[in-house]
Amino acid sequence: MPDSPTPTPRVRADARGVHGRRRMRIVLSTMWSHGTGRFALIVLGLWMLISVVSLFWTPQSLWKTDGYHVWAAPSRAHWLGTDGTGADLFSWLMAGSRTNLLIVLLTVAFAAAFGLLLVAMMVSRHSALAHGSVVAIDALISIPTVLIALMLAVPMGASVAVIVLACGFGYGLNLARVARPQALLAAHSMYVESALANGASAPRVFFTHIVPNIMPVLIVQCSLSAGTAVLAEAGLTYLGVGVPSGVPSWGHSLSTSVRFINIYPLTVLWPGLLVTIVVVALNLFGDALRDASDPLINPRLRGA
Amino acid sequence: MTATNGANGAHGESGATEGHTNQQDTAFSTDASLQAHAKRPGGGPRRSIWAIVAVIVIAVALIVGFWHPWARKADQTQSSGAADTVAIGLKLAPTNLDIRNTAGSALDQVLIGNVYEGLVARSSENKVVPALAKSWDVSADGLKYTFHLNTGLTFSNGDPLTAEDVVWSINELESKQYHDADALKNSKSVSAPNSDTVVIELTKPYANLLWALTGRAGLVFDKDAKYVAKTQAVGSGPYVVEQFTPNSSITLKANPEYWGAQPKTPTVVVKYFADDNAAVNALKSNEVQVLAPITASLAKPFEDDPAHYTVEAGDGTDKYVLGMNNAAGKPTGDKRVREAIRYAIDHDQLIAARGGADKALGGPIPSLDPGYEDLTGLYPHDVEKAKALLTEAGYTKEHPLKLTLTYANTYGTDIGDQLRSQLKAVNIDLKVNVVEFSTWLQDVYTDKDYDLSLVDHNESHDFTQWSNADYYYNYNNPKVAELTDEALGSTDDAKRDELLAQAARIVSQDAAADWLFNYRVTTAMDKGVSGFPVNMNQTLMPLAELSYTPAVTK
Numbered sequence: 001m002p003d004s005p006t007p008t009p010r011v012r013a014d015a016r017g018v019h020g021r022r023r024m025r026i027v028l029s030t031m032w033s034h035g036t037g038r039f040a041l042i043v044l045g046l047w048m049l050i051s052v053v054s055l056f057w058t059p060q061s062l063w064k065t066d067g068y069h070v071w072a073a074p075s076r077a078h079w080l081g082t083d084g085t086g087a088d089l090f091s092w093l094m095a096g097s098r099t100n101l102l103i104v105l106l107t108v109a110f111a112a113a114f115g116l117l118l119v120a121m122m123v124s125r126h127s128a129l130a131h132g133s134v135v136a137i138d139a140l141i142s143i144p145t146v147l148i149a150l151m152l153a154v155p156m157g158a159s160v161a162v163i164v165l166a167c168g169f170g171y172g173l174n175l176a177r178v179a180r181p182q183a184l185l186a187a188h189s190m191y192v193e194s195a196l197a198n199g200a201s202a203p204r205v206f207f208t209h210i211v212p213n214i215m216p217v218l219i220v221q222c223s224l225s226a227g228t229a230v231l232a233e234a235g236l237t238y239l240g241v242g243v244p245s246g247v248p249s250w251g252h253s254l255s256t257s258v259r260f261i262n263i264y265p266l267t268v269l270w271p272g273l274l275v276t277i278v279v280v281a282l283n284l285f286g287d288a289l290r291d292a293s294d295p296l297i298n299p300r301l302r303g304a
Numbered sequence: 305m306t307a308t309n310g311a312n313g314a315h316g317e318s319g320a321t322e323g324h325t326n327q328q329d330t331a332f333s334t335d336a337s338l339q340a341h342a343k344r345p346g347g348g349p350r351r352s353i354w355a356i357v358a359v360i361v362i363a364v365a366l367i368v369g370f371w372h373p374w375a376r377k378a379d380q381t382q383s384s385g386a387a388d389t390v391a392i393g394l395k396l397a398p399t400n401l402d403i404r405n406t407a408g409s410a411l412d413q414v415l416i417g418n419v420y421e422g423l424v425a426r427s428s429e430n431k432v433v434p435a436l437a438k439s440w441d442v443s444a445d446g447l448k449y450t451f452h453l454n455t456g457l458t459f460s461n462g463d464p465l466t467a468e469d470v471v472w473s474i475n476e477l478e479s480k481q482y483h484d485a486d487a488l489k490n491s492k493s494v495s496a497p498n499s500d501t502v503v504i505e506l507t508k509p510y511a512n513l514l515w516a517l518t519g520r521a522g523l524v525f526d527k528d529a530k531y532v533a534k535t536q537a538v539g540s541g542p543y544v545v546e547q548f549t550p551n552s553s554i555t556l557k558a559n560p561e562y563w564g565a566q567p568k569t570p571t572v573v574v575k576y577f578a579d580d581n582a583a584v585n586a587l588k589s590n591e592v593q594v595l596a597p598i599t600a601s602l603a604k605p606f607e608d609d610p611a612h613y614t615v616e617a618g619d620g621t622d623k624y625v626l627g628m629n630n631a632a633g634k635p636t637g638d639k640r641v642r643e644a645i646r647y648a649i650d651h652d653q654l655i656a657a658r659g660g661a662d663k664a665l666g667g668p669i670p671s672l673d674p675g676y677e678d679l680t681g682l683y684p685h686d687v688e689k690a691k692a693l694l695t696e697a698g699y700t701k702e703h704p705l706k707l708t709l710t711y712a713n714t715y716g717t718d719i720g721d722q723l724r725s726q727l728k729a730v731n732i733d734l735k736v737n738v739v740e741f742s743t744w745l746q747d748v749y750t751d752k753d754y755d756l757s758l759v760d761h762n763e764s765h766d767f768t769q770w771s772n773a774d775y776y777y778n779y780n781n782p783k784v785a786e787l788t789d790e791a792l793g794s795t796d797d798a799k800r801d802e803l804l805a806q807a808a809r810i811v812s813q814d815a816a817a818d819w820l821f822n823y824r825v826t827t828a829m830d831k832g833v834s835g836f837p838v839n840m841n842q843t844l845m846p847l848a849e850l851s852y853t854p855a856v857t858k
Contacts, residue, residue, distance in 0.1 A: 065725035067657030245717040
């Protein structure tokens with residue numbers, strides 16, 4: 001794109017503006033002031049809180065099964081009723097939240113790292129590497145995440161690692177492809193030229209000039225990935241290649257009760273509702289965070 | 305700031321250009337169509353309104369037609385008697401029809417007794433009854449079996465079925481080692497002294513010979529027929545396979561050449577549902593009239609509606625075996641550990657959680673097999689005793705026994721979760737490893753690399769697995785092997801049953817495994833269905849007596 005207009009780096013706007021903790025406070029309070037952002041922050045905050053609490057306390061022991069009281073209706077002892085083994089559904093969902101949180105964090109971290117690596121390859125000045133990686137990513141992106149997970153499950157068995165690797169790989173490819181145009185604009189800009197002319201190393205240029213420019217795309221993609229990772233956990237666990245038996249997760253609760261949806265619809269409803277709320281919250285979180293952290297959109301960040 | 309504006313601007317411009325072009329295109333095409341309309345006065349818009357009205361009317365008519373209960377039951381209400389077609393919903397579908405080469409009970413279920421017949425057959429109580437042979441004599445030494453065939457036997461292609469076909473079928477089985485060939489033990493020769501007599505001679509007495517002949521090993525095929533065994537079937541049974549769609553359905557039609565009485569229902573359609581909810585919906589919408597198996601929990605809505613449905617649990621020979629690796633190096637090689645596990649498991653609770661249809665089973669022989677004895681009293685649920693035995697073996701709350709349970713994912717995760725919970729109470733830390741069936745076959749069955757295993761041993765007359773020291777249980781008790789050999793070599797059924805019962809008691813006392821329960825298959829049927837086999841219908845499902853009389857109004 002030789003004729004495209006030269007963008008100026010966003011990070012410079014930040015540099016003129018506010019930093020560090022004050023910046024974070026502004027971002028959070030901007031998010032809080034919008035309805036969707038507040039919803040996302042509340043849901044995600046509760047999610048983390050419950051995950052931590054579940055490490056120390058659940059209303060009932062996870063391992064207390066009671067074959068005589070399976071599929072029980074909600075009661076004082078079992079707030080959301082019991083599942084097909086007679087274990088307390090509420091406790092399993094509570095404990096499941098920590099597994100899902102771990103999966104989401106690891107998946108997003110892996111997807112972001114892998115995606116940035118691919119972006120770096122695609123905007124590389126070695127044209128063979130750049131072109132080769134574009135073709136490779138276009139080819140790899142056609143492989144469904146589920147298929148990757150099924151293949152990984154053969155040597156690894158059902159495990160959290162399968163979900164993290166398969167989703168991280170798939171979402172990283174997506175992220176890279178979506179971020180490439182923005183990254184190219186920055187990479188071919190005058191200030192990158194001048195930085196290189198002044199002897200800046202390639203990694204330094206990448207992290208100080210290119211990454212800040214693709215940050216909005218990155219945030220949205222990561223939040224999408226986080227939401228999709230929750231869904232993928234449920235789906236892959238249903239297929240038997242996700243979270244192994246005995247590890248609490250929302251997908252586990254869903255997959256064990258979904259066969260009986262005709263007879264005990266309530267038992268499926270709770271984990272389903274939970275997954276839906278969290279996925280919506282994650283997507284809204286990404287949007288709100290992008291809007292709040294972009295100095296072009298959020299005037300409070302531009303203040304001196 | 306300029307960056308985004310610039311980019312947006314560029315994008316906006318290109319968008320505008322596109323929009324412009326589109327507008328031009330649209331304008332042009334609108335003009336053209338207007339012109340076209342102008343040429344046909346009175347056509348155009350009014351006609352299209354009529355077309356829309358017609359589409360709506362047809363759609364409404366179709367919806368009403370499909371949903372209306374009269375339409376659905378129309379052909380059934382016209383004939384006040386039995387329906388010509390009955391549809392049956394099953395779970396495991398055969399991949400092809402080649403019963404001589406393909407394993408899997410799905411083929412036995414649909415073909416034996418319906419399409420193919422043997423010299424003898426099995427009753428719903430798992431006893432041997434006459435089929436192609438109307439009677440048989442056994443010599444006093446148990447070495448010579450003489451079968452007298454029925455008269456007028458024919459195959460579905462019109463060929464007569466003679467003793468020569470029987471001899472050819474058994475010889476082919478043994479020479480080509482077709483599936484289940486090893487069920488015929490000690491065989492010396494098969495001969496046909498005349499066209500309606502078959503003689504089987506043995507080298508040693510074999511008490512299970514007649515029973516073995518009721519299965520695949522005894523099926524009689526037409527030696528002159530040419531057909532593609534994977535997609536076609538030529539047998540002597542009351543039905544012929546009219547249509548076979550792999551993994552989906554089989555249509556059986558009454559065999560006009562059948563030598564016996566015609567089956568009650570001329571056409572039976574067997575449909576396979578891998579998904580339980582789809583199966584339940586099929587029965588609800590009357591797409592099928594019979595559903596087997598259905599889990600006891602899923603059958604609840606049908607049980608609650610006795611005006612329209614019957615739900616029955618039938619006896620079977622499915623043994624849910626919690627296999628324990630008896631090898632000396634394993635923790636479960638210690639008899640105290642195995643006993644503790646048996647005491648720790650609350651079988652009644654497991655059965656209750658599954659809906660209560662299954663039966664407690666205390667030993668390796670289920671009630672429909674020879675040698676059955678109620679052994680559930682040997683290891684009653686007793687947590688204290690289990691704890692004491694484990695403490696004696698060196699495992700305490702501080703140093704729990706760590707075991708891994710490996711089983712195939714077809715059995716669901718619930719049962720593993722329950723076992724872990726029950727064993728936790730006696731200081732056993734159970735890791736549940738749910739794997740693909742092929743992985744289980746490799747790791748547990750072939751490599752014998754496991755602590756605990758769970759599998760449904762559904763075969764009948766399979767006690768010999770306990771006298772086989774090479775089987776995956778690693779169980780080796782010479783006394784059991786001796787008793788089993790003696791039982792199989794006996795010429796008297798009562799003697800055989802008694803010896804097998806003795807051997808089974810030893811196996812159970814040794815705590816060689818734990819038998820979680822005897823699975824009983826639950827069948828849900830439309831109220832008008834009769835004659836469907838309820839016992840063992842996952843391996844043996846003769847359909848000749850099946851009939852369906854639809855309720856006149858529903």
